[in-house]
Amino acid sequence: MFFKLWPMFKTALPFKLVSFLLLFGILVSCNEDTVEPMGEGSIAGTVITAETGEPIPAASITTTPATTAIVTDAAGKFLLDGIPGGDYNVSAKKNGYKTEAVSVAVMDGKQKQITIVLGRSKDTNSVPNLPAKPSPAVDATNQPTTVTLKWQGTDPDKDPLTYDVFLYEPGATQKKKLAEGLTDTSFVATDLKYGTLYLWQVVATDEIGGLTNGPVWSFSTLPLPDTRYLFARAVDGNYDIYSSTGTEAGIFKLTSSFAREWWPVISPRRDKIAYSSNVTLDPQIWIMSRNGADKRQITTVPVAGYHNLGIGFAWSPDGGYLVYANYDNLYRIDSDGANLRLLAKAPANRHFRMIDWSAQTNRIVVQTIGSNINDSEIYTMNADGSDMKLVVNNLPGRIESPSYSIDGNSIVYTRDIDGFESKEGRQLNAHIFVQKLDGSGVIDISANKPAGTNDLYPRFSPDGSKIIFVNTSNDGISQMDIWMVDALDGKNRVKLFSNASMPEWK
Template identity: 30%
Template sequence: MKSQLIYKCLVFAVFVVLSACSEDKIEDGVTGTLTGLVVSSGDNAPLANVKISTQPITSTVFTDNAGLFEITNVPVGDYAVQAELDGFVVEFEAAVIAADRESNVIFELSREVLDNNSPNTPVAISPANNATDLPLSLEFVWSGGDPDEDDTVTYTISLQNDQNDEVLELQTVSDTTLTVNSGLMFSTQYFWQISADDGVNPPVLSAINSFETTAIPNAEYLFVRKVGSNNVIYGADLDGNLIQLTSEATNSWRPRKNSAIGKIAYLQSVGGQTQLFIMDEDGGNKQQLTFAVPVSGFDLNEVDFAWEPNGASILFPTLSGVRQISTTATTGVTTSFYEPAAGLLVTEIAWSEFNDIIALKLNDIEGYNVSIITVDIDGNLLDTVFDGQPGAAGGLDLNIDGSKVLYWYDISGFELPSYLPQDARLFLYDRVSSSTTTIDTAVPTGRNNFDPRFGPNENDIYYTDKPRAATATPSVFFHDLGGAPGNAEQLLTNAAMIDYEQ
């Protein structure tokens, strides 16, 4: 960067007096102290290693890291104090030194700007102007640069939208490419402009370009993904386009969609309790349903609830049994639906779309001594699906007419205090023939299959596959019940609690 040192031509009356009047002379033997601070103009940042000198000549010192300096034993009199640092304009200040007193001066040094060129005007390259149907993860590309090779240019992208007053600003140094992975909204027109700033000249702005993001994906299936310490609910369409439905700042899990009313129910931690919520399919209009009677169970990661097929109410587990709540409730009032025998809890619930068949999983306080039963709409026992086996079981789902019950069972039979299944496998119970079939997903030793769900056509099932370790990362698979054994395919990584309803 070309630069030229600029010296201000200052005419101080003190110089005139010193040169023209013989009466004003530095007194011998009487001294004071000169102190001061040097900062950069504009941001008031302290400047170190600034050379400080005086006229008449006394001592020459340099500022410390805090921009401070001190000259002691300065003879009493009038002085011109000079501050000098490469890259900055030399400044002068007048100072009067009095006997045994401290005189203080402050310098604000301005950067040299002569012969420095402004950055090149940025030109947007991608996304193309007026582009449409763009994903929420975008790479912004532009041309730029600076005629002065030593200059460092900071680029700022400003994004405004047609939905609200929010302005999203993103910065990069020197690079003319920037990837945005979050912060954009679906079905939104954005206006973007690039600012180039070399720290010397005023910023240079590009022309304003625009683009539109893709429409909100139809959340065909729902799942949960761990983000930091919280569970976050996502939706996805059949092309794999994702939509985040709950915030990373809250712990939300176990999504269940009801297509009849276009709502999604889910669980969320609220003040140390687990409450039941509902929201629209795009994540809007979130509403808390339960209050005084929260969702509860032996393990909140295992509990599950069920929609009434028409969407009018939800059955959910509590420590005292199954409660029912209206989805239009605003006060949290619930009614009792089913009370298990003493010493047992209801942990999971499923409700068939037709015929009002309801499946319940009962267990003890440790999660074992499991029974899976079906009851009618009045809570009367219909079938005992699973009973009298050691180990963990769960993951209930019913097919459309309630004739089949899907569940998992840990065939190891172990009952570990940590409730850590070792060999969970999938099973299908036929209520008509009272028979149970093992579903062969070719799961290897050391892995578990959990939370199976029927797909919309009931030929496919969707489930979570996870290693034995409690902290292992889960994945979602699907399996064709009519296909060859072991035909499972992976659908999602870092995902669990799949729900697929149409």
């Protein structure tokens, strides 16, 4: 029997022994790793403003879980001492500021350093003071067309400020924002118009969003100099209109649209300038004051036709209306855009193009052109479109730019004397010619021009002694410059303006 139980005994004994030893080990282990209490620590902190970083005194400090409620001292500092170890949210609160909290873990015998940043509440924020001390002074006169606008800005809460600057003319339907979000108290306004009253205003905003609209101040610019010259100039491929006293230094920009604006023609009264603009896609006639103000479109039927991108129109001698080309139609329209009516029809298969009107004879000279740019003739007619007479035949080479002499007895025009004709319209040797209306007395004004160049767009000076014109290389891609020359014999060629075309001189 004993021998039958022995194998079982041998199996059970080790199992009980192992269990006992394991239990003993666990008890011993628990005794060695007993958790110690976290003890006490402290939290030292500073409360500052979000806007300037300055300390905030007398801010209430509380914790979650609750410990001791205290306030910051004059330097914005506080100390929570003897706090049981653990995780806390420390909150800072003061009237006029948003309440903020910081999480911190307190450990035995340790001091934690924290900073609590408070932003001011919009409910208690003071808006900026009114902008003051403007420069130019209120109602200042004779200011340049580039002027530095200055002002003084302050805030009751000593907040940093930003500024928006607006500039506009009296009666404007919308203020033009010159600058936005400025941190400086000055801004340079450029491209102002001569002889113009301007209103300007500064809007101040603090970091909390408080906003103050400043007073509306005013100043006026210098009177427009005596600018008797007009021309178009291309900058970065975009044409605008300029006026000048006769020197490069005395040039003033009159238009600044994204559109192509060119072919300026001043009225006989010298108070308005007509020009063409494709701001509405089709080239239309616009009118502005001599200083570039009061721009308005007067046509809805475009200046267009064969090889015509808005270059065919002229003032009536009294300045009351204009005539202009629209395909095979020659229209008359009042200077205010009213009373459009047909004056004449071009010969068959031709369109009207460049035009001038003599104040002395009250007759119109006009170029007609076919679909081929080299197919050109020049006619004259009465102011009502009657009595149309051919004065320059369709000669070899391009013929264009007819304009009257001061007495109305002669015309000036250009012709490529080499007779070169390409479908693109390139000219090799365009000369300026003056001739009587009956075709006699032809004078070649360009006999002394540089070889390899073209003389283009001629017009007589106001006293008739000079001709103003464009000279450019015959490569068709080079810069155009404006020159003048003696009208009698083509001598004394003098360059007036660089990078300039389509001259007008009244």
